[in-house]
Amino acid sequence: MAGARTVEEILARGGDFDITMFGDEPYGNYNRIMLSNVLAGVEDESGIFLNDLSWYSDNGITLHAGVRIDRIDRKNKVVYAGDGTATPYDKLVIATGSSAFVPPIKGAHVPGRGYHQGVFVFRTLDDTRAMIRYAKEHERAVVIGGGLLGLEAARGLQNHMPHVTLVHAVGHLMERQLNERAGATLKTAVEQKLGIDVIVNGMTTEITGKHAVTGVKLADGRLIECDVVVVAAGIRPNTQVAAESGLAVERGIVVDDQMRARGEEDIYVVGECAQHRGELYGLVAPLWDQARVLADHLTGANRQAAYHGSQIATKLKVAGVDVASMGLLEPQHEDDELIEYAEPRKGVYKSAVIRDGRLVGAILVGDNRKAAFLMKAFDRGLPLPDDRAGLLFDLGGPAAEESVADMPDDEQVCNCNGVSKKAICGVVQDGCATVSGVMDKTRAGKGCGTCKPLVQRIVEWANGGEAAEDPAASYYVPGVPMPKPELMDAIRLYGLKSVSSVFAKLGGEEDAKSKMGLASLLKMMWGAEYVDERDARFINDRVHANIQRDGTFSVVPQMKGGVTTPADLKRIAEVAERHGVPMVKLTGGQRIDLLGIPKEKLPQVWADLDMPSGYAYAKSFRTVKTCVGSDFCRFGVGDSTALGIAIEERYQGIEGPGKMKLAVTGCPRNCAEAYVKDLGVVAIDGGKWEIYVGGAAGAHVRKGDLLATVDSPEEVVKLTGRFLQYYRENGNWLERTYAWVPRVGIEKIRAVVVDDAEGIAAGLDARMDAAVAAYRDPWKERAEPVTPGQFRTSLPLTVLPQVPVRA
Amino acid sequence: MKTLHMIGSIHDIPLGEGRTYAVDGEMIAVFRLRDGSIRALSAVCPHKGGPLADGQVDLKQVVCPLHLYAWDLATGCSLSGQDAVSVYPVRVDDDQLILEM
Ligand code: SRM
Ligand SMILES: Cc1cc2nc3c(=O)[nH]c(=O)nc-3n(C[C@H](O)[C@H](O)[C@H](O)COP(=O)(O)OP(=O)(O)OC[C@H]3O[C@@H](n4cnc5c(N)ncnc54)[C@H](O)[C@@H]3O)c2cc1C
Ligand code: SF4
Ligand code: FES
Numbered sequence: 067m068a069g070a071r072t073v074e075e076i077l078a079r080g081g082d083f084d085i086t087m088f089g090d091e092p093y094g095n096y097n098r099i100m101l102s103n104v105l106a107g108v109e110d111e112s113g114i115f116l117n118d119l120s121w122y123s124d125n126g127i128t129l130h131a132g133v134r135i136d137r138i139d140r141k142n143k144v145v146y147a148g149d150g151t152a153t154p155y156d157k158l159v160i161a162t163g164s165s166a167f168v169p170p171i172k173g174a175h176v177p178g179r180g181y182h183q184g185v186f187v188f189r190t191l192d193d194t195r196a197m198i199r200y201a202k203e204h205e206r207a208v209v210i211g212g213g214l215l216g217l218e219a220a221r222g223l224q225n226h227m228p229h230v231t232l233v234h235a236v237g238h239l240m241e242r243q244l245n246e247r248a249g250a251t252l253k254t255a256v257e258q259k260l261g262i263d264v265i266v267n268g269m270t271t272e273i274t275g276k277h278a279v280t281g282v283k284l285a286d287g288r289l290i291e292c293d294v295v296v297v298a299a300g301i302r303p304n305t306q307v308a309a310e311s312g313l314a315v316e317r318g319i320v321v322d323d324q325m326r327a328r329g330e331e332d333i334y335v336v337g338e339c340a341q342h343r344g345e346l347y348g349l350v351a352p353l354w355d356q357a358r359v360l361a362d363h364l365t366g367a368n369r370q371a372a373y374h375g376s377q378i379a380t381k382l383k384v385a386g387v388d389v390a391s392m393g394l395l396e397p398q399h400e401d402d403e404l405i406e407y408a409e410p411r412k413g414v415y416k417s418a419v420i421r422d423g424r425l426v427g428a429i430l431v432g433d434n435r436k437a438a439f440l441m442k443a444f445d446r447g448l449p450l451p452d453d454r455a456g457l458l459f460d461l462g463g464p465a466a467e468e469s470v471a472d473m474p475d476d477e478q479v480c481n482c483n484g485v486s487k488k489a490i491c492g493v494v495q496d497g498c499a500t501v502s503g504v505m506d507k508t509r510a511g512k513g514c515g516t517c518k519p520l521v522q523r524i525v526e527w528a529n530g531g532e533a534a535e536d537p538a539a540s541y542y543v544p545g546v547p548m549p550k551p552e553l554m555d556a557i558r559l560y561g562l563k564s565v566s567s568v569f570a571k572l573g574g575e576e577d578a579k580s581k582m583g584l585a586s587l588l589k590m591m592w593g594a595e596y597v598d599e600r601d602a603r604f605i606n607d608r609v610h611a612n613i614q615r616d617g618t619f620s621v622v623p624q625m626k627g628g629v630t631t632p633a634d635l636k637r638i639a640e641v642a643e644r645h646g647v648p649m650v651k652l653t654g655g656q657r658i659d660l661l662g663i664p665k666e667k668l669p670q671v672w673a674d675l676d677m678p679s680g681y682a683y684a685k686s687f688r689t690v691k692t693c694v695g696s697d698f699c700r701f702g703v704g705d706s707t708a709l710g711i712a713i714e715e716r717y718q719g720i721e722g723p724g725k726m727k728l729a730v731t732g733c734p735r736n737c738a739e740a741y742v743k744d745l746g747v748v749a750i751d752g753g754k755w756e757i758y759v760g761g762a763a764g765a766h767v768r769k770g771d772l773l774a775t776v777d778s779p780e781e782v783v784k785l786t787g788r789f790l791q792y793y794r795e796n797g798n799w800l801e802r803t804y805a806w807v808p809r810v811g812i813e814k815i816r817a818v819v820v821d822d823a824e825g826i827a828a829g830l831d832a833r834m835d836a837a838v839a840a841y842r843d844p845w846k847e848r849a850e851p852v853t854p855g856q857f858r859t860s861l862p863l864t865v866l867p868q869v870p871v872r873a
Numbered sequence: 874m875k876t877l878h879m880i881g882s883i884h885d886i887p888l889g890e891g892r893t894y895a896v897d898g899e900m901i902a903v904f905r906l907r908d909g910s911i912r913a914l915s916a917v918c919p920h921k922g923g924p925l926a927d928g929q930v931d932l933k934q935v936v937c938p939l940h941l942y943a944w945d946l947a948t949g950c951s952l953s954g955q956d957a958v959s960v961y962p963v964r965v966d967d968d969q970l971i972l973e974m
Contacts, residue, residue, distance in 0.1 A: 508953075732930075
C-alpha cells in the first residue's frame with residue numbers, strides 16, 4: 067500500500083519518471099485494511115482494489131504483478147527478479163511491508179509442507195480467500211492473538227462459522243493500545259455484542275491433529291477443540307532482500323528523515339518495512355505521511371521535506387467496536403491526573419491522562435465521539451477544558467473536532483456543497499489563505515454552516531498552522547469594513563437610511579453579497595424611516611416566499627402557536643386545490659406549507675388565502691411552537707398555547723440577524739421542544755415560567771441556557787421582546803442565538819435583560835415596541851406590485867429539476 | 874448571424890434588479906445596474922438551473938439565488954469555479970432595451 071501511495075503522490079506532483087513496479091502478490095495495489103471486511107463478507111473483493119490495471123497503463127507505469135525481487139545490486143543499480151529479469155533503476159523505492167509472524171507453536175507447520183492443514187495467517191488477499199474457502203466447510207475456529215488483527219479475523223470468521231474463540235496470551239486484549247480496564251471492556255463488548263469467546267492469559271503451546279487440525283492446547287493444559295486456526299500473533303517486516311543486498315537492517319530497514327536507506331544515495335524505503343528513528347509502524351496513517359515526504363523529496367516539490375515520525379494516536383473500528391488510543395495508557399507520575407469513565411456493561415470505557423495541564427494519553431472504547439478532539443489536543447498540546455468531563459463527553463459545546471491531518475484528502479468536508487479537504491487545500495495552495503476567501507472560492511461552509519470550524523482548521527493546517535489574517539472576519543458584512551457596533555455608530559452618525567447610501571459613504575463599492583445583511587440592519591435601526599431599496603433584498607424578501615430548487619416558491623401562512631380552525635383548514639385546502647399546488651405539507655414549525663407555487667401566482671394565492679404571512683422565508687421571527695398545555699393536557703401546569711399565540715401575535719415578522727424560532731411548552735415534559743429553541747418557555751408548577759435562550763436543534767444541537775424564571779405570562783412576553791431586541795442589536799449577521807448566546811455569555815445577557823445592570827432595558831423595550839408597531843403584513847402587498855415585474859417569472863424555459871407533484 | 878431584438882422598456886426593470894426575457898427561444902436575464910448600465914446574460918444558472926434574474930447584483934457580479942455562486946456580469950465567467958454563462962451585448966435607445974444575439 068505504501069509503495070503505490072508513493073507513486074500516486076509522485077504523479078500528483080507531476081513527477082517525471084519512468085516507473086516500474088514489482089509486487090510478489092499477483093495483483094495490483096489493493097487495500098489491505100479491507101481484507102477484514104472481505105472476510106466478514108461485507109465487502110466484495112472487487113471493491114478493495116485501489117488502482118486497477120488501467121491506472122498503471124494510463125500513467126505509463128510498468129507493473130510486474132506476481133514477480134518477486136530477489137536481489138538488489140546497489141553498485142550497478144539493478145534489481146534482479148525471481149523471473150530471471152534484471153531491471154536497472156535511477157531511484158529505487160522499497161516498500162515490502164511485513165509478513166505474518168507465527169510464533170514457534172508445536173504443530174503449526176507440517177515439515178516440508180508449510181502450514182498444517184487448517185492453519186492460516188491473515189495478511190494477503192490469498193490468505194483471506196483460502197481462509198474463507200476452508201472456513202465455510204468447517205465449524206469451529208480458534209484465533210491466536212488478541213490484537214487488532216486477531217479481533218478482525220475473529221469477527222470475520224464468525225460470518226462463516228458458528229463457533230469462534232479468541233485466545234490471547236496476555237491478560238487483556240490489545241494490550242499495546244489499551245490499559246487493563248479498557249481491554250476488559252472491549253472483551254465484554256466482543257463477547258456480548260459479537261458472541262465471540264475470548265480467553266485471556268492463554269498461551270498456545272500446540273496445535274493438535276494429525277492430518278487436519280483438531281484443536282489447540284494451552285499452557286495450562288486446556289484443550290480447545292477446533293478445525294480452523296488463524297494465527298494473528300504479530301507481524302515481522304520483510305527485510306530479507308534488503309539485508310542480503312547489504313542495506314542497513316535492524317528491526318526494519320533503517321532510513322533517515324528523507325526515507326533514504328541509511329548510507330544510500332538512491333534507495334528509499336517506505337511502509338511497514340522502514341525503521342525510522344527506531345520506530346516501526348504497523349498502521350497506515352504514518353505510511354501516508356512517509357509517502358508524501360518521499361514524493362516531495364523525489365520530485366523536487368520540496369527537497370527539504372522531512373519525516374519526523376508520526377504520533378501514535380489511532381482511531382480504529384475493531385470488530386465493530388470503536389476504539390481510539392494515544393500516548394500513555396496509565397498515569398506514570400505521582401501527580402499525573404487520570405480522568406476515567408467506565409460503563410462496562412454497555413461496553414463503554416474512556417480515560418485521559420493529563421500531565422501539567424496537557425493531554426499525554428487517552429483511551430476510548432465503545433464511543434469514539436471525542437476521539438478527534440482528544441487526538442488534536444494530544445498532537446498539539448492544546449489547553450484542556452477546566453471541566454475535565456468535557457474531555458470525555460460532549461457537554462453541548464461545539465461539535466467534536468476531528469484531526470485535520472488524519473482526514474483523507476477526498477473526505478467531504480462540506481456536506482451541503484460537496485467540498486472535499488483536497489479542494490480546500492488546493493485553493494490554499496493556489497495562494498488564497500484566508501478562511502473567508504476559501505469559503506468564497508469553494509463554497510465550503512456556505513450551506514448549513516456546521517462545517518465552518520472544520521474549514522477554518524483545514525485552511526490553517528494547509529497554510530502551515532495558521533490562516534492568513536482576515537480582517538474581514540470581524541466585519542458585519544464583507545463589503546463594508548466595520549464590525550457591527552462601529553457600523554451602527556457610523557450609520558447613525560451620517561444618518562444613512564438606505565443600503566446604497568451605506569455603500570456610498572462607508573463601503574466604496576456596492577457589494578451584492580452585503581446587501582441583504584445591510585437591509586436587515588437598516589430596517590432594524592430605522593423602522594419606518596428606513597429607505598427600502600428593493601434590490602437590496604434577497605429574492606425571498608422581494609416576493610415574501612421561499613425560493614425552491616426549481617425556482618418556484620413556497621407559501622406558509624401564519625398559524626399562531628400551531629393552532630388553526632376548521633374554516634382556515636378548509637380555505638387552505640380550497641386554495642391548494644384551485645391552484646393545483648404540487649405538495650401540501652405540515653412543517654416542522656407547526657403549520658402548513660404550500661410548495662411549488664410559481665412566482666407570478668403568489669399574489670393570487672395570498673389573496674385567496676387571505677391570511678397573514680408566516681415568514682417562513684426571512685431572517686426573522688418565525689414561529690412559536692406550542693403544546694396543548696393546561697387546557698387539555700392532564701399534566702399541563704401553564705396555558706402554553708395561549709402564551710405562544712400571544713408571543714407570536716406580538717413579535718411576528720420582526721427581522722433579525724438570523725431566524726428566531728420559539729416555543730412554549732406546558733410542563734417540563736417539553737412536548738414543544740422549548741429547550742432547543744432560540745427562546746423557549748417552559749411552564750413549571752406554581753404558576754411560574756422558565757425562559758431558555760440560545761437553544762438549537764438544527765445544524766447545531768444545543769440546550770438553551772436558563773435566562774430567568776418568572777411569575778407571569780406578561781413577564782415572559784416582556785423579557786422575550788427585550789432579549790430579542792438585545793440580540794437584534796448585537797448579533798452578527800446570520801449568527802443564530804445558539805452561537806450568539808455563548809459568545810456573549812448567559813451571565814452578561816441575564817444582567818442586561820433581566821437585571822438591567824446597564825440601564826438599557828427601557829431603551830431596548832422602546833425600540834422593540836417601535837418595531838412591533840411598524841409591522842405590516844407583507845402579503846398585503848399584492849394588489850399592486852411594488853416594483854415593475856415584481857412577480858414576473860424568472861424561470862428558465864427548460865425547467866431543470868422540477869419539484870415533484872404529490873397526489 | 875447576429876440580429877437586434879427590441880425586448881422592452883428600461884423602466885420594466887427596477888434599479889439594481891434583473892428580469893428575464895425570452896428572446897428567440899432563449900431565456901435572457903437582463904440587469905439594470907445601479908450606475909445605470911445594462912447587462913444581459915443567459916438566464917439559466919449553469920450550476921443547477923437557478924433563475925439568475927432573481928439573483929442579487931452589484932456593478933460586477935450576479936449571485937444566483939439558489940446556492941449563491943457568483944458570475945461576472947461583464948464576462949459571464951464564474952467567480953466560484955463553475956462553468957461560464959453566455960453574455961450578450963445590450964444597450965438602451967430611447968428607453969428601449971436592444972439586445973444583440
Ligand atoms: C418547511 C420546513 C421543513 C418542513 O417541511 O417541515 C423547513 C424548510 C427549510 N428550512 Fe428549515 N424548515 C423547517 C423547519 C426547521 C426546523 C424545525 C423548527 O423550526 O422547529 C429547524 C431546526 C430549528 C432551527 O432552526 O434551529 C430548521 C433548521 C433549518 C436550518 C438550520 C439552521 C441552523 O443554523 O441550525 C436551515 C439553514 C439556514 O437557516 O441557513 C434551514 C433552512 C430551510 C430552508 C429555508 C432552506 C432554504 O433556504 O431554502 C428550507 C425551505 C424549503 C423550501 O423549499 O421551502 N432550516 N428548519 C420547516 C418550516 C418550519 C416553519 O413552519 O417555519
Ligand atoms: C487484515 C488487516 C487489517 C488491517 N486493518 C488496519 C486498519 O484498520 N488500520 C490500519 O491503519 N492498518 C490496518 N492494517 C495494517 C495495514 O494494512 C498495513 O500497515 C499496510 O498494508 C502496510 O503497507 P505496506 O505498503 O508497508 O505493506 P504491504 O501492504 O504489505 O505491501 C507490501 C507488498 O510488497 C510485497 N513484497 C514483499 N516483498 C517483496 C519482494 N521481495 N518483491 C516484490 N514484492 C514484495 C508484499 O507481497 C506486499 O504485497 C491491517 C492489516 C491487515 C492484514
Ligand atoms: S427542508 Fe431543511 S432539511 Fe430538508 S432539504 Fe431543505 S434545508 Fe434540508
Ligand atoms: S443553481 Fe445557481 S448556484 Fe446553484
